[in-house]
Amino acid sequence: MPILFWLRSPKTTRARYFDTSKGEKMKRTKNVLAMLLAIALVLCSCGGGNTADTGPIKIGVNYELSGAVASYGIDSVRGIQMAIDEINAAGGIKGRTVELVIYDNTSEPAEATSLAAKLMEQDNVVACLGPATSGSFKATIPSAQSNKVPVISASATADKEVTVDANGNVNEYVFRICFTDSFQGVTMANFSANTLNAQNAVIFMDSASDYAKGLAESYRATFEALGGNIVAEEAYVAGDTDFRAVLTKIKATNPEVMFIPGYYEEAGLIIAQAREQGIDIPILGADGFDSPTLADLAGKEALTDVFFSNHYSSLDESQSVQDFIAAFKAANNDVAPNAFEALGYDLGNFIADCVSRAATIDGEGVKNAIAETTNFVGVTGSFSIGADHNPVKAVVVIELNNGEQVGAQRVEVSQ
Amino acid sequence: MFLQQIVNGISLGSIYALMALGYTMVYGIIRLINFAHGDVFMLGAFIGFALSTRFSFSFFPALLMSMAACAAIGMGIERIAYRPLRESSRIAALITAIGVSLFIEYTMMYFVGARVRAYTPLLPSSIYTFRGVIFSFQQIVIIATTVALMLLLNFIVLKTKRGKAMRAVAADMDAAQLMGIDINKTISFTFLLGSALAGAAGVLVGIYYNSINPLMGSMLGMKAFIAAVFGGIGSIPGAMLGGLGIGIIETMVAGYANSMYRDAAVFLFLIIILIIKPTGLLGSSSGEKV
Numbered sequence: 001m002p003i004l005f006w007l008r009s010p011k012t013t014r015a016r017y018f019d020t021s022k023g024e025k026m027k028r029t030k031n032v033l034a035m036l037l038a039i040a041l042v043l044c045s046c047g048g049g050n051t052a053d054t055g056p057i058k059i060g061v062n063y064e065l066s067g068a069v070a071s072y073g074i075d076s077v078r079g080i081q082m083a084i085d086e087i088n089a090a091g092g093i094k095g096r097t098v099e100l101v102i103y104d105n106t107s108e109p110a111e112a113t114s115l116a117a118k119l120m121e122q123d124n125v126v127a128c129l130g131p132a133t134s135g136s137f138k139a140t141i142p143s144a145q146s147n148k149v150p151v152i153s154a155s156a157t158a159d160k161e162v163t164v165d166a167n168g169n170v171n172e173y174v175f176r177i178c179f180t181d182s183f184q185g186v187t188m189a190n191f192s193a194n195t196l197n198a199q200n201a202v203i204f205m206d207s208a209s210d211y212a213k214g215l216a217e218s219y220r221a222t223f224e225a226l227g228g229n230i231v232a233e234e235a236y237v238a239g240d241t242d243f244r245a246v247l248t249k250i251k252a253t254n255p256e257v258m259f260i261p262g263y264y265e266e267a268g269l270i271i272a273q274a275r276e277q278g279i280d281i282p283i284l285g286a287d288g289f290d291s292p293t294l295a296d297l298a299g300k301e302a303l304t305d306v307f308f309s310n311h312y313s314s315l316d317e318s319q320s321v322q323d324f325i326a327a328f329k330a331a332n333n334d335v336a337p338n339a340f341e342a343l344g345y346d347l348g349n350f351i352a353d354c355v356s357r358a359a360t361i362d363g364e365g366v367k368n369a370i371a372e373t374t375n376f377v378g379v380t381g382s383f384s385i386g387a388d389h390n391p392v393k394a395v396v397v398i399e400l401n402n403g404e405q406v407g408a409q410r411v412e413v414s415q
Numbered sequence: 416m417f418l419q420q421i422v423n424g425i426s427l428g429s430i431y432a433l434m435a436l437g438y439t440m441v442y443g444i445i446r447l448i449n450f451a452h453g454d455v456f457m458l459g460a461f462i463g464f465a466l467s468t469r470f471s472f473s474f475f476p477a478l479l480m481s482m483a484a485c486a487a488i489g490m491g492i493e494r495i496a497y498r499p500l501r502e503s504s505r506i507a508a509l510i511t512a513i514g515v516s517l518f519i520e521y522t523m524m525y526f527v528g529a530r531v532r533a534y535t536p537l538l539p540s541s542i543y544t545f546r547g548v549i550f551s552f553q554q555i556v557i558i559a560t561t562v563a564l565m566l567l568l569n570f571i572v573l574k575t576k577r578g579k580a581m582r583a584v585a586a587d588m589d590a591a592q593l594m595g596i597d598i599n600k601t602i603s604f605t606f607l608l609g610s611a612l613a614g615a616a617g618v619l620v621g622i623y624y625n626s627i628n629p630l631m632g633s634m635l636g637m638k639a640f641i642a643a644v645f646g647g648i649g650s651i652p653g654a655m656l657g658g659l660g661i662g663i664i665e666t667m668v669a670g671y672a673n674s675m676y677r678d679a680a681v682f683l684f685l686i687i688i689l690i691i692k693p694t695g696l697l698g699s700s701s702g703e704k705v
Binding site for chain 2: 239246252
């Protein structure tokens with residue numbers, strides 16, 4: 001009888017932070033259908049209107065504005081819109097205004113595929129922005145490759161099969177401006193070894209998610225390459241609440257840092273129980289920690305000497321970040337921007353920068369301009385686009401003290 | 416480190432034991448595995464949470480109110496879902512129990528959402544160290560509450576008239592009825608006791624782990640059910656022993672072997688026990704139990 005209980009594991013309710021990995025099989029069938037639809041659309045719209053050289057420059061926006069991860073999409077688009085509004089107010093690009101063609105992919109990868117095709121073939125956009133999640137972003141890759149129009153995401157962080165396909169070939173028209181999941185592991189390992197001067201680390205990972213596994217793997221490899229020892233590697237399953245047994249064991253290995261790849265639901269409890277067991281070492285995590293609920297679960301006092309990596313921090317003192325925060329607050333009832341809004345804002349400015357540098361204002365020209373980007377200055381950091389179409393970018397490491405963000409530093413690591 | 420793991424195991428095991436009592440009493444009396452028990456526990460946690468946040472109840476009033484509310488809910492479930500099926504096949508009642516469980520979980524999810532929330536800090540989180548063993552005030556309260564409730568339950572079952580009636584119905588329902596025992600009342604009373612204990616466990620777990628969500632009862636409920644089977648389903652001392660046993664086994668496996676094998680080890684022990692002693696550790700082989 002217990003088998004019946006397994007059927008409703010609490011895992012089904014958990015949203016992946018940047019990736020809605022839904023049923024792969026279903027997605028594939030839907031993709032095939034969407035591809036057929038896309039082909040039909042090509043046939044119908046052959047010879048569609050040419051882009052006039054004086055009209056507005058059209059940029060497609062294909063985001064999750066409703067459905068499971070609507071908040072990611074809505075926030076990203078708010079940032080993009082803000083950047084484009086600023087550019088248009090300043091006279092546009094080469095005297096032409098920028099027009100966003102915004103569609104809602106309802107958080108469905110299949111819908112993202114058909115909208116990408118529609119944007120490229122009917123709306124004749126020069127580039128497509130989004131979607132926000134890796135699953136949906138991947139679904140737009142075939143359209144980008146066949147229509148020769150670049151697609152760029154600001155938040156698709158999955159390690160595999162995004163900018164580089166399964167065979168290791170770079171997808172020519174696919175780019176992103178955020179770091180990958182595992183790069184955070186590399187950064188935190190460098191932070192442990194170089195900034196915290198730790199020799200012995202433990203990894204306590206969520207064994208149920210690819211995100212956490214990728215982070216743990218890259219952390220281990222990098223930390224060991226830097227001369228450190230992983231003295232213990234333990235795992236939990238999403239939904240667990242009692243970590244005391246493992247923490248008692250971890251304590252006995254006398255580590256200097258503990259890395260917890262996973263999400264805030266469990267990380268908050270692990271931190272609380274670790275502090276209760278007298279484990280006072282620095283605790284590290286990645287962007288899965290980024291939630292106000294972390295402080296509620298762990299308790300403010302326990303959240304001291306806790307560091308996590310993220311795309312952006314409002315504490316960053318650089319002028320461009322503070323200007324962005326001030327402008328954003330002025331336009332949004334004094335609410336500070338979150339990471340998605342900051343990434344969206346960078347994406348809007350980035351595409352405008354690329355279009356202004358493009359030799360010809362069409363998919364091919366913009367693609368070449370994106371690939372050649374060096375030292376773009378954004379609020380989520382300055383970056384160049386690497387040969388693998390990922391940005392070479394510093395990760396922000398945020399320090400928590402008494403539940404509050406007290407410091408943010410950019411950690412530069414070669415990717 | 417060993418003593419520390421024992422402390423960890425006993426605190427975890429106390430919660431399993433409180434929950435296992437509910438499974439074992441209901442099974443003992445009507446031969447039904449009440450799958451909704453884990454969800455009554457979840458409701459208990461949420462009721463305690465609501466009372467402490469909305470009406471700023473302190474620990475004891477919140478615990479008692481939550482136990483009372485859960486007792487009422489448990490009796491209600493029995494009255495609405497199980498009593499009409501008492502004469503039908505056992506599988507029908509079992510499927511109904513699963514239905515009730517899913518109904519409660521997803522109704523709660525509709526109202527409160529699926530997200531994890533932090534509990535109200537009803538107890539101070541002070542930490543004590545004794546010969547290198549660290550234990551918190553919360554752990555002491557959990558163990559003390561569990562022991563107190565178990566002693567109370569033992570007293571009710573062994574020394575009161577109601578308890579005698581429960582034992583009689585468990586032994587032979589028809590004979591008990593012929594002796595003038597009100598079967599319905601006795602079964603209701605059993606649900607009342609079991610659900611009140613689940614309500615107490617809900618509040619304790621909420622405070623101890625500082626995290627509640629509408630599906631929290633399913634995994635914990637299953638572990639408690641295993642504890643009941645492990646100790647001998649139908650036997651009250653068996654449930655206590657089973658709960659503590661499962662808690663300590665889990666802790667030891669996670670602490671000395673691999674944390675990934677923790678749940679697998681629990682099931683392995685269960686299988687071994689059932690092979691050696693099919694009725695569980697303290698289960699009696701009388702009648703048609705298990």
